[in-house]
Amino acid sequence: MSIVITIRCNNVAFVLLFPSMLSTLFAIWGLLALGPVTSSAGDSTNFYDLTLENLSSFSSLKTETMTGKLSLWILFQPNCASCKRQLNDLECLPSDIFKIALGIGGNQEQLKKELLPSKFEGERVLASPQLKKAINTQTTPSLFLVNKSGQVEKRIQGTTACETVKSAFDVLR
Numbered sequence: 001m002s003i004v005i006t007i008r009c010n011n012v013a014f015v016l017l018f019p020s021m022l023s024t025l026f027a028i029w030g031l032l033a034l035g036p037v038t039s040s041a042g043d044s045t046n047f048y049d050l051t052l053e054n055l056s057s058f059s060s061l062k063t064e065t066m067t068g069k070l071s072l073w074i075l076f077q078p079n080c081a082s083c084k085r086q087l088n089d090l091e092c093l094p095s096d097i098f099k100i101a102l103g104i105g106g107n108q109e110q111l112k113k114e115l116l117p118s119k120f121e122g123e124r125v126l127a128s129p130q131l132k133k134a135i136n137t138q139t140t141p142s143l144f145l146v147n148k149s150g151q152v153e154k155r156i157q158g159t160t161a162c163e164t165v166k167s168a169f170d171v172l173r
Helices: 021-034 081-087 108-115 129-135 162-172
Strands: 003-009 012-018 051-054 060-062 071-076 098-103 123-126 142-146 152-157
Touching: 071 081, 071 108, 081 108, 098 108, 108 123, 142 162, 152 162
Parallel strands: 071 098, 098 123
Antiparallel strands: 003 012, 051 060, 051 123, 071 142, 142 152
């Protein structure tokens, strides 16, 4: 028995098909845990005012060094096939856009195992509790387009073509 649920959000309807009652319950529980999802900047967190643990070295990444640069933050979880596809499909972005794979969920070893061998050209870091609270989502992959002063300009959820991301950055330039 399949279950169909329709959700309306900002005049957009999402139709979800679940193969069983159990998967439906898990999905509803997951949606309730997500909290609000926005498509543009809505909070005042400065992403360039953080220190994050770098997964590829024993150092910290001080995001203040990115002030004056555009950046793309990609929310990533271990065992997320869509996250891996997204990380490996960003080669069309110009080199002046600073890229960060932001590990959430799992532990440090799981994240290292997934992130370090990828062909992703950018920093690989753990999300701090402060940043997890600021981004207010667990949906992966999620992309955060951050302006030169460290504010989120656009939030994109789900796997997104590189050209679409590039076009969104062209608007910020």
